[in-house]
Amino acid sequence: MAPSSERVVRIAVLGCGNVGAALVAILAERAEALAVQSGARLEVAGIAVHDVTRARDPHVPVELLTDDAAALVADPSVDVVVELVGGVTPADQWVRAALEAGKPVVTANKALLASPEGVALRSLAHRQGVDLLYEAAVAGAIPLIRALRESLTGERIHRVMGIVNGTTNFILTKMSEQGADYADVLAEAQSLGLAEKDPTADVEGYDAAAKAAILAGVAFGYDVAGSEVMREGITAVRAVDVEFAERLGYAVKLLAIVERIGDDALSVRVHPAMVPRSHPLAGVRDAFNAVFIEGEAAGELMLYGQGAGGLPTASAVVGDLIDAVRNRQAGTTAPTPERMPARLLPEDDLCAQYYVSVDVVDRSGVLAAVTKVFGDHDVSIRSMEQEGHAGDARLLFVTHVAREGDVRATLAALADLDAVEEIGGVMRIIGDGE
Amino acid sequence: MAPSSERVVRIAVLGCGNVGAALVAILAERAEALAVQSGARLEVAGIAVHDVTRARDPHVPVELLTDDAAALVADPSVDVVVELVGGVTPADQWVRAALEAGKPVVTANKALLASPEGVALRSLAHRQGVDLLYEAAVAGAIPLIRALRESLTGERIHRVMGIVNGTTNFILTKMSEQGADYADVLAEAQSLGLAEKDPTADVEGYDAAAKAAILAGVAFGYDVAGSEVMREGITAVRAVDVEFAERLGYAVKLLAIVERIGDDALSVRVHPAMVPRSHPLAGVRDAFNAVFIEGEAAGELMLYGQGAGGLPTASAVVGDLIDAVRNRQAGTTAPTPERMPARLLPEDDLCAQYYVSVDVVDRSGVLAAVTKVFGDHDVSIRSMEQEGHAGDARLLFVTHVAREGDVRATLAALADLDAVEEIGGVMRIIGDGE
Numbered sequence: 001m002a003p004s005s006e007r008v009v010r011i012a013v014l015g016c017g018n019v020g021a022a023l024v025a026i027l028a029e030r031a032e033a034l035a036v037q038s039g040a041r042l043e044v045a046g047i048a049v050h051d052v053t054r055a056r057d058p059h060v061p062v063e064l065l066t067d068d069a070a071a072l073v074a075d076p077s078v079d080v081v082v083e084l085v086g087g088v089t090p091a092d093q094w095v096r097a098a099l100e101a102g103k104p105v106v107t108a109n110k111a112l113l114a115s116p117e118g119v120a121l122r123s124l125a126h127r128q129g130v131d132l133l134y135e136a137a138v139a140g141a142i143p144l145i146r147a148l149r150e151s152l153t154g155e156r157i158h159r160v161m162g163i164v165n166g167t168t169n170f171i172l173t174k175m176s177e178q179g180a181d182y183a184d185v186l187a188e189a190q191s192l193g194l195a196e197k198d199p200t201a202d203v204e205g206y207d208a209a210a211k212a213a214i215l216a217g218v219a220f221g222y223d224v225a226g227s228e229v230m231r232e233g234i235t236a237v238r239a240v241d242v243e244f245a246e247r248l249g250y251a252v253k254l255l256a257i258v259e260r261i262g263d264d265a266l267s268v269r270v271h272p273a274m275v276p277r278s279h280p281l282a283g284v285r286d287a288f289n290a291v292f293i294e295g296e297a298a299g300e301l302m303l304y305g306q307g308a309g310g311l312p313t314a315s316a317v318v319g320d321l322i323d324a325v326r327n328r329q330a331g332t333t334a335p336t337p338e339r340m341p342a343r344l345l346p347e348d349d350l351c352a353q354y355y356v357s358v359d360v361v362d363r364s365g366v367l368a369a370v371t372k373v374f375g376d377h378d379v380s381i382r383s384m385e386q387e388g389h390a391g392d393a394r395l396l397f398v399t400h401v402a403r404e405g406d407v408r409a410t411l412a413a414l415a416d417l418d419a420v421e422e423i424g425g426v427m428r429i430i431g432d433g434e
Numbered sequence: 435m436a437p438s439s440e441r442v443v444r445i446a447v448l449g450c451g452n453v454g455a456a457l458v459a460i461l462a463e464r465a466e467a468l469a470v471q472s473g474a475r476l477e478v479a480g481i482a483v484h485d486v487t488r489a490r491d492p493h494v495p496v497e498l499l500t501d502d503a504a505a506l507v508a509d510p511s512v513d514v515v516v517e518l519v520g521g522v523t524p525a526d527q528w529v530r531a532a533l534e535a536g537k538p539v540v541t542a543n544k545a546l547l548a549s550p551e552g553v554a555l556r557s558l559a560h561r562q563g564v565d566l567l568y569e570a571a572v573a574g575a576i577p578l579i580r581a582l583r584e585s586l587t588g589e590r591i592h593r594v595m596g597i598v599n600g601t602t603n604f605i606l607t608k609m610s611e612q613g614a615d616y617a618d619v620l621a622e623a624q625s626l627g628l629a630e631k632d633p634t635a636d637v638e639g640y641d642a643a644a645k646a647a648i649l650a651g652v653a654f655g656y657d658v659a660g661s662e663v664m665r666e667g668i669t670a671v672r673a674v675d676v677e678f679a680e681r682l683g684y685a686v687k688l689l690a691i692v693e694r695i696g697d698d699a700l701s702v703r704v705h706p707a708m709v710p711r712s713h714p715l716a717g718v719r720d721a722f723n724a725v726f727i728e729g730e731a732a733g734e735l736m737l738y739g740q741g742a743g744g745l746p747t748a749s750a751v752v753g754d755l756i757d758a759v760r761n762r763q764a765g766t767t768a769p770t771p772e773r774m775p776a777r778l779l780p781e782d783d784l785c786a787q788y789y790v791s792v793d794v795v796d797r798s799g800v801l802a803a804v805t806k807v808f809g810d811h812d813v814s815i816r817s818m819e820q821e822g823h824a825g826d827a828r829l830l831f832v833t834h835v836a837r838e839g840d841v842r843a844t845l846a847a848l849a850d851l852d853a854v855e856e857i858g859g860v861m862r863i864i865g866d867g868e
Contacts, residue, residue, distance in 0.1 A: 143585030151577030297749035298575035315731035
């Protein structure tokens with residue numbers, strides 16, 4: 001496609017935080033190259049913000065700021081809309097208005113995409129024949145969505161497992177490398193700006209759950225909402241669990257997992273997991289993201305990179321923007337096959353190996369009583385270690401593959417034993433001779 | 435796009451080795467899903483082979499075999515051509531005939547693509563407005579080409595470094611993990627079918643050089659031929675070099691590197707390199723491939739997966755095939771921006787840190803003489819270790835960043851010293867505070 005300096009595509013940018021400011025800077029600095037790649041000059045028509053008087057990054061042209069996002073989207077001179085506001089409402093209304101007007105939308109908004117509103121918007125885009133692109137919504141700069149949507153579209157994918165939240169990976173990396181406690185590392189992450197003042201969305205796994213829901217759609221063609229995702233955060237992960245995992249040859253990672261179970265069920269979940277050190281995901285450190293894909297023909301793939309940050313996220317937005325502009329000129333759209341409703345695997349039917357740490361009173365017969373509880377619930381023990389400390393003992397179990405329901409029943413029964421003082425860490429083990 | 439059971443796209447498959455047989459099997463087994471994804475039923479029109487009487491994989495329908503590839507390509511009922519023959523001639527003629535007839539071509543043929551004939555074919559495809567797709571030519575199943583061509587098309591890429599040859603990575607991994615010699619591990623790789631009887635193309639870096647040339651085009655937009663790539667294989671890598679590298683915290687990897695130098699020069703090269711163990715490429719083991727990309731906005735990315743094998747390579751071919759079929763129906767093509775001729779950096783101007791091992795006679799004054807040679811040629815020494823053995827000594831140097839030309843002059847001058855018995859390993863160091 002030959003570049004044309006005549007052709008101009010006008011872009012509405014909604015939101016001007018880190019990503020918006022980085023996007024505006026890239027569009028200005030790389031204007032020539034982007035015109036060659038997209039076949040049109042990309043011009044920012046306006047930037048919608050909440051407060052036009054707030055101080056901005058010097059790259060942001062103040063004269064383009066507006067506080068009327070709806071009017072900007074509706075402006076007939078606007079060709080494409082980039083939504084970087086975040087949250088479900090009112091972003092959903094602006095995206096809807098754009099799609100209804102036949103304007104392609106590029107968004108980084110994982111919360112919106114994983115909501116029922118997002119599902120409806122995707123379906124609207126499909127009916128309208130307009131692009132709704134969201135490479136930046138999962139794993140930042142990593143070209144994951146396009147790989148799944150296009151390169152691997154012919155592939156039968158068995159499982160996608162990702163480190164998709166940089167904040168929690170940073171915390172778990174530091175806990176591992178410094179032997180530090182969760183609370184201390186969280187405070188460090190907050191002081192570095194890597195964790196929010198209210199870290200709930202990250203540390204409780206809500207952010208990762210939204211991304212898991214999006215991956216269920218892109219990789220498997222199933223409509224899943226973020227709220228349907230089985231979710232466990234990292235707040236219960238203790239330094240001692242991380243240390244024990246390492247001793248056994250595992251790294252602890254918060255994983256978003258989407259897995260085909262049998263012919264028609266899907267398990268979509270977020271939880272901390274023990275990953276063998278030889279697994280490529282185990283080496284992903286600090287705030288980096290990585291997604292590991294297992295396909296029938298392609299085998300094992302991993303895509304690694306920066307999952308957040310203004311420039312990396314803006315880079316993914318730019319890739320989508322070029323796509324949207326090219327597609328618009330060619331009168332086509334990115335592939336969006338029909339989605340099916342998912343049959344989600346009941347949580348109790350999940351099968352995995354488990355790590356279980358139990359604090360007990362150190363007296364004779366306790367070990368026998370505890371192991372009997374496992375056996376009574378069909379949970380087979382693969383290995384056990386006992387650590388004594390001051391009259392008490394800690395029992396560290398690794399099970400063979402067991403049903404989640406049976407493990408939960410085991411934990412409940414253990415808690416009822418007199419000799420059991422506390423059920424400590426419980427973690428699933430992944431990628432180890434499954 | 436709605437699937438249509440009416441629409442049929444007929445595919446000519448040229449070549450039926452591992453990849454061809456796997457492709458035919460996937461097209462049969464995944465027919466329904468591929469029809470949904472591509473919008474058409476994909477039908478194999480014929481499979482061109484050298485010898486139709488040879489025994490084939492049971493998935494290959496014997497009645498589709500033909501030994502007349504040219505006639506199959508010219509068959510008016512054929513819509514798309516998949517070229518899996520390998521080598522430059524006669525594959526180039528069949529690809530040319532297909533493109534001239536307006537038929538999209540999917541190829542896994544890196545040798546062809548990195549040849550002058552390949553450059554001409556790409557240009558022909560561009561002029562004809564027909565797809566010439568080659569995801570499978572570099573790093574097998576890894577969705578690398580599409581990531582560079584589409585996701586990162588707006589990105590200013592600084593450097594691409596890849597482990598793109600599984601055979602040599604297998605050999606280097608075994609040398610490292612078993613402390614074994616090159617020759618022994620090569621024999622093991624040959625017995626496992628991981629290395630050819632004549633391993634030259636792999637171990638001397640020709641295969642990686644072809645892939646580096648292709649990456650120069652896709653990632654940087656420069657036309658480079660495989661024969662222009664600076665190339666050094668792994669045959670000179672000794673167990674002792676690998677061991678020393680590990681002691682210093684490096685893994686030895688054969689890397690294909692394409693790097694922007696200044697505003698207008700490109701360094702395209704293949705050589706063994708010492709990679710810091712903390713670098714994501716260092717953990718890529720056995721026959722796996724991985725490509726590490728450094729972009730201005732995206733930051734560091736890595737794509738990892740199986741670089742060879744029938745099914746993984748066929749998986750990449752299927753992704754391209756769906757693309758070609760979809761594009762054909764939409765009347766568009768994959769983006770193929772104009773290429774520029776490259777100004778390749780003269781080899782002597784390359785700058786890197788170097789590891790140099792020198793065997794010397796163990797007598798007083800030798801170290802001073804040797805280090806003086808480095809100094810005389812402006813090569814600054816960062817660290818030195820001396821290992822004595824039986825009257826001789828081995829000096830292991832790591833330099834600061836130095837010009838390749840200066841290092842070469844240093845090595846030549848060292849070889850002239852009486853006290854120097856042998857220049858042993860010489861290796862560049864990558865990714866370490868460059």
